[in-house]
Amino acid sequence: MAELVFFSGTMDCGKSTLALQMDHNHTARGRSGLLFSSHDRAGESVISSRLGLMTQAVEVRQDTDFWEELVRRRTHGTRVDYLICDEAQFYTRRQIEQLARVVDDMDIDVFAFGITSDFRTELFPGSQRLIELADRTQVLQVEALCWCGRRATHNARTVDGVMVVEGEQMVVGDVEPAAVETDPRQARLTGGGLDELDPPAAPVIGYETLCRRHHMRRVTTLSARTQAGSDVALPFDPVAARL
Ligand SMILES: Nc1ncnc2c1ncn2[C@@H]1O[C@H](COP(=O)(O)OP(=O)(O)O)[C@@H](O)[C@H]1O
Ligand SMILES: Cc1cn([C@H]2C[C@H](O)[C@@H](COP(=O)(O)O)O2)c(=O)[nH]c1=O
Numbered sequence: 651m652a653e654l655v656f657f658s659g660t661m662d663c664g665k666s667t668l669a670l671q672m673d674h675n676h677t678a679r680g681r682s683g684l685l686f687s688s689h690d691r692a693g694e695s696v697i698s699s700r701l702g703l704m705t706q707a708v709e710v711r712q713d714t715d716f717w718e719e720l721v722r723r724r725t726h727g728t729r730v731d732y733l734i735c736d737e738a739q740f741y742t743r744r745q746i747e748q749l750a751r752v753v754d755d756m757d758i759d760v761f762a763f764g765i766t767s768d769f770r771t772e773l774f775p776g777s778q779r780l781i782e783l784a785d786r787t788q789v790l791q792v793e794a795l796c797w798c799g800r801r802a803t804h805n806a807r808t809v810d811g812v813m814v815v816e817g818e819q820m821v822v823g824d825v826e827p828a829a830v831e832t833d834p835r836q837a838r839l840t841g842g843g844l845d846e847l848d849p850p851a852a853p854v855i856g857y858e859t860l861c862r863r864h865h866m867r868r869v870t871t872l873s874a875r876t877q878a879g880s881d882v883a884l885p886f887d888p889v890a891a892r893l
Contacts, residue, residue, distance in 0.1 A: 654753045656738070656780040657763045659790040660859045661805050662825045665763040666690075667699040668790065669736045672761055681731040684723070686710050688740040689822050697736045707734075710741055716748040720756060730758055738764035739774035740820065746779035753785075768819050769807035769857070771865065794859040797871040802859030806870055809853045813868045825857045869893045 657665055673683055685697055685707035692698035695709045708719075716733075723730060735741070735749065741764075749760045762784070766777045773781070781787055794802040806813050807821070858870050869877070874893050 652753045652757045652759045653785045654750055654760045654780075654783060655762065656777075656784040656787045657761065657790060658766045658777065658780075658787060659792075660794045660802050661765055661857055662700065662859055663790045663794045663802075664699075664792040665765075665790060666697055666736055667701050667703065669697055669734050669761065669763045670699055670703045670705055673705070673734050676732055682729045683732045683734055684708065684730055685734045685736070687736040689737060689820070691822060691824055697734070707736065710735075710737075710745065712742065714745060716745060716752055720752055720758065724756075730756075732759035732761065735760060735762040736764070738762040738780060739766070739768075739777045740764075741776035743775050743779040746776055746783060750783045765805060767804065769805055769817070770815050770819075771804055772819075774819070796859065796861035796864055797874055798861060798864060800861035800863070803862050804860050804865040806858045806860050806865055806868075808856045808858060808870060808872075811854070811856070811870075811872050813858075813870050813873070815868070821855050823855045823857050825859060864893075867893065 657668060659665060669685075673685060676683055685705060686709075687695070687697045687707040688710040690696050690698050690707075692704060695707055696704055697707045698704040708714075720730060733749070733752065738746070741749075746762075749762065752758050753760050762780055764777055764780070765774070766781070767773055796802045807817065807823075808814065809817075860870065864870075864874075877893050
């Protein structure tokens with residue numbers, strides 16, 4: 651019996667890696683799959699993992715109709731046993747409903763991967779519909795961590811290193827620890843010698859995974875360092891963790 655499974659978690663917890671591993675395992679057993687993604691950081695029509703794997707995928711657009719897509723492929727003789735659907739938070743509610751119908755009426759497994767909530771802690775519409783319709787929702791075992799050492803449960807967005815809670819829901823970007831280190835203001839704080847450089851022309855959007863406590867208090871790695879003193883060693887520092 652086919653299933654609709656939603657593999658969810660924060661950013662950077664290994665969803666795309668698992669998506670590609672599952673495809674590999676199913677293919678190795680002679681099953682035939684189709685890969686989909688939407689607005690992957692690495693570009694159009696790919697699923698990319700931070701572990702370095704990258705595989706071609708069909709780009710899901712606003713007007714993609716999964717039902718029609720599957721009917722078309724089957725009519726042309728393509729066998730499809732399962733779908734891998736990455737960045738599923740960006741799919742529309744209607745597209746998630748189409749995926750549920752693909753499972754029920756075509757007996758095709760659908761493995762969907764995505765973050766549940768946005769930088770404001772609100773559910774993405776696609777994720778909400780998946781939680782509502784999936785046979786199973788599975789939170790990934792690999793835990794992304796907050797700078798304080800707790801499990802990261804939320805995604806924060808930073809603009810030029812400062813956490814924000816207002817803005818467009820969708821802005822493609824990455825969690826980049828190195829970006830914190832090379833943030834111009836942080837470099838100035840730590841005497842990084844970037845004072846003479848021009849400020850960046852466009853605001854730099856980044857993401858950081860945080861525990862709920864630090865998301866609600868808006869304390870990122872950078873602001874924790876600033877508040878605790880720039881020489882405080884993070885992460886897992888008990889002094890800084892009290893912030
Ligand atoms: N250099 C590395 N060495 C080992 N593991 C890494 C490395 N870089 C990233 N990872 C692992 O990859 C995970 C991110 O995988 P990815 O599939 O890209 O995440 P997601 O799709 O959930 O954003 C990290 O949580 C970490 O466990
Ligand atoms: C929190 C949040 C994230 N995004 C974007 C940023 C990335 O491009 C993807 C998540 O990709 P990952 O493989 O899970 O790291 O989502 C966004 O658009 N809006 C947000 O609020």
